[in-house]
Amino acid sequence: NILFIRGFMILFISCITLRLNFSISSIPSTLKSLPLEGHISFEEVDLKHAARDFGNRYQSHPIAVLHPKSVSDIADTIKHIWNYGPGSQLTVAARGHGHSLQGQAQAHGGVVINMESLSVPEMQVHAGESPYVDVSGGELWINILHETLRYGLTPRSWTDYLHLTVGGTLSNAGVSGQAFRHGPQISNVQKLEIVTGTGEVMNCSEEQNGELFHSVLGGLGQFGIITKARIFLEPAPAMVKWIRVLYADFTAFTRDQEQLIFAEKAFDYVEGFVIINKTGLLNNWRSSFNPQDPVQASKFKSDGRTLFCLELAKYYNLEETLLVNQEVEKHLSHLNYIPSTLFQTEVTYVDFLDRVHISEIKLRSKGLWDVPHPWLNLFIPKTKIHNFAEVVFGNIMTETSNGPVLIYPVNKSKWDNITSLVMPEEDIFYLVAFLASAVPSSNGPDGLEHILSQNKKILEYCERAHLGVKQYLPHYTTQEEWRAHFGSQWEIFLQRKSVYDPLAILAPGQRIFQKSI
Ligand code: FAD
Structure with a gap:
């Protein structure tokens, strides 16, 4: 008051x-x-x-x-x-x-x-027992990755795409497959410098001006401009074992995902996505992912079924390869995916984190990057995810859209409860992201009007069924x-x-x- x-x-x-x-x-x-x-x-x-x-x-x-x-x-x-x-x-x-x-x-x-033209402070990495980097609020995460790697260090929590700024993602949350372990990016910041709406420059952290610190994180840019941030770091791995397995049974898929986010040491990244009415999927993956059993994998037919792909990553250094392979095998043996659908690949840490940029380059070359993106991102309470999946993936979406549909759980205990970010009530909730690209002037299922109407149906269903869903990267038009x-x-x-x-x-x-x- x-x-x-x-x-x-x-x-x-x-x-x-x-x-x-x-x-x-x-x-x-x-x-x-x-x-x-x-x-x-x-x-x-x-x-x-x-x-x-x-x-x-x-x-x-x-x-x-x-x-x-x-x-x-x-x-x-x-x-x-x-x-x-x-x-x-x-x-x-x-x-x-x-x-x-x-x-x-x-x-x-x-x-x-x-904000990208704000060049102060120059990035400064502090190694030592609790390493961190000081960066400008307009810095791109990809630049932070390259700079910190020179010291063998890396930020802990990411977004799927790194050509975003620190101020932009901290104003939302910054969520990816590492969030189950480290929380979102807003849980991995030690200190901020802010210019408030009155033009005052203020430093803030948990201990100093804590109210401003918590306001700004997830604050949708409403309380101040983030001009500097101190980001926690950890030792960087060299390589990533990147794994994809498929499920036809949604219950088995979510059970395994939920088990993995509590098995803290099993994997470093847990995500997943939905595949609706698609054929030839495994052929597409072959260029980068290798099937564990090529003969069985070649016999697998998706036949237009709705499938759920669990995507996992394990970080390692080259000298640990043997040990990591054994560990990964052990953890995979506890999962209930379709056995013939185990696909793996090994890539560098940078290639793994910057993976969406590779798609960006391809899409740009085809003129498909600068198209409308009617995205919808939702946080869905764990107890409602089955109802949601049944209606949305069963009835509302009849085709895989032109762009991924991500789905993965996070545990709230790793998220700071007193920032401005709005989350569902429950301790575990799912991020479900409909990341469609609209095909210009199409009137079909990949056209803008169709995708917008589908998004509307999804939101109306969530409202009608009282699922307790919250929008992430929210968009509303009235107070x-x-x-x-x-x-x-x-x-x-x-x-x-x-x-x-x-x-x-x-x-x-x-x-x-x-x-x-
Ligand atoms: P902008 O879009 O420029 O700004 C976003 C908001 O923050 C605006 O309100 C702006 O005024 C405010 N703002 C910007 N800078 C500052 C600042 N320094 N101080 C205060 N306010 C500021 N998000 C995830 O969480 N996880 C993902 O995996 C993910 N993947 C993505 C992939 C792609 C291809 C794209 C396009 C977006 C993705 N996002 C993801 C969403 C992304 O986090 C948000 O769109 C974010 O807002 C984009 O950052 P930006 O730097 O472009 O910010």
Whole structure:
């Protein structure tokens, strides 16, 4: 309540001291005159770029794009906009790599900050007993991987794709097959530097300004701009044994997945995906995955059945190969997959982590990367995953979409409960990600309209059946929906907003708050 009152007072004071000495139409010229180490651009080509994202469906044009060279460039710009008070509609969106899906990093008529041009701090790896790396909020994870590997170290928790920024993934959660062991990326950060919605630069961690630290993690960019982060590291392996096995029985599939996320030492990565009505699947895999038993594998026919693929990885160094092979064999012997469908390959650690980039290069060469991506990501409580699978994979989705459908469980005990991230109530929940690419101008099942209508049916079913599902990378258009999404966390989210961004200047593309004018 004290936080709320403080925020309210700030809002009130800024209202009565309305700084009308700036006229709204003069905003671009006053922004131009800001003394910056970087620069601010009003060029159409820059504005157009900032108005697009990976989702390729929403476009909001900003009036300017800031290319900061220092943290004070960001702080001074936000302070400048804060000084206009609530009299202007000017907002600010940090843009990481622009890999949002529905305009979350855009700012209609506002200022977009191109975080990738923020070059401070230079990456600094600290080896020793508890190793960590200090990075800029605009740094790409792929660059962090390469830099830390020079010291034989690596971050512990990843996303499936590494050409995303630290600030972008920490504003959501950052989830991949390592999350069962280490939690998401937001559970692997020690310290942050933040520029709040009033232009104040603050350091925060569990111990220092803990409220801000927890607000920003998973905070959808609502409470401040992440300008620096300290990320925990661990010793890096050289190689990865990468395994895929198939199940026709969903119960056996999830039972094995759930067993594996508690068998902490068995594998380093546990994911899975769904295959609906596809033939010839194993032939596709042969180029990179080798069947354990080529004769039996060649006899396996998917025959259009719905199959569930468990995907596992074990990290190792070359001198451990023999031992790791034995261990992997032992752990696999406890699983109930279809015996003829064991496929394996060995790749370097970098090739494993950067695997989606290889698909990106292929898709780009065919002009299929910059298409609409009507993605839907859901967190589903463990006790409801069977109902969900029966209806969604049995009735709603009749074809494998043009893009993977991921499904894997995580245990909440590894996730920090007091960040802004919204999770289901239960201790174990599944991430189910429908990652479709729409084929432009198709009216068929791979067309945008069809995929959107399918997503809508999935969401309506979840609502109707009261599954307690939460959207990950959430997208809503009304505050009522946001309220329902946050549930009992809504009040605290509001209070935090009133303290750290009382004029609702930041991340307008999330459509949670509107700047008060
Ligand atoms: P942007 O899209 O630019 O920004 C996202 C949001 O964060 C916006 O609201 C923006 O204003 C805000 N923001 C950006 N930078 C900052 C900052 N420095 N400080 C404060 N706020 C900021 N996610 C997963 O969890 N796991 C995955 O495996 C995964 N795989 C993906 C694969 C692909 C191919 C793609 C395109 C996305 C994937 N994602 C995954 C989703 C990804 O984590 C989010 O889309 C993320 O927002 C993208 O990061 P970005 O750096 O491009 O951020």
